[in-house]
Amino acid sequence: MSLFVIGDLHIHFGSSLKATEQLKGKVWKNHEEIFRKNCEKMIRVRKRIIIVSLGFVDMIMVNPVIIQKSQPYDTEEGCLSLQGVRKTKRFRKIKVRYHDESFKDQTQEFEGYVAQIIQHECDHLEGIII
Numbered sequence: 001m002s003l004f005v006i007g008d009l010h011i012h013f014g015s016s017l018k019a020t021e022q023l024k025g026k027v028w029k030n031h032e033e034i035f036r037k038n039c040e041k042m043i044r045v046r047k048r049i050i051i052v053s054l055g056f057v058d059m060i061m062v063n064p065v066i067i068q069k070s071q072p073y074d075t076e077e078g079c080l081s082l083q084g085v086r087k088t089k090r091f092r093k094i095k096v097r098y099h100d101e102s103f104k105d106q107t108q109e110f111e112g113y114v115a116q117i118i119q120h121e122c123d124h125l126e127g128i129i130i
């Protein structure tokens, strides 16, 4: 599971609170307990999952590994875990090995924007934020 998802749990919970005092009280402590248990589960299971929306379908990739990269370029990206954009290096064409939602082995080539999204999300699986 990615750090992106872990961060979002915090952001989602934080934005649902009505008053900042709740952050100091029991509600936050309970949340921390639930959050810690979820993190332990994620770590114990050791699944690495990303979901890439292709518009017409959401593609689920379990344990994705980028096995080939070509045509590097410099770009800027935003991230739901950050404000603003950061410079980064990506590859226009990639080949990814992963398991699909039925846990069947897949190897597929991607290019352009979809390839960029997959690289961004695979970085998150390694704990990298742009």
Ligand SMILES: [Zn+2]
Residues within 6 Å of the ligand: 004, 078, 079, 080, 081, 120, 124
């Ligand atoms: Zn991101």
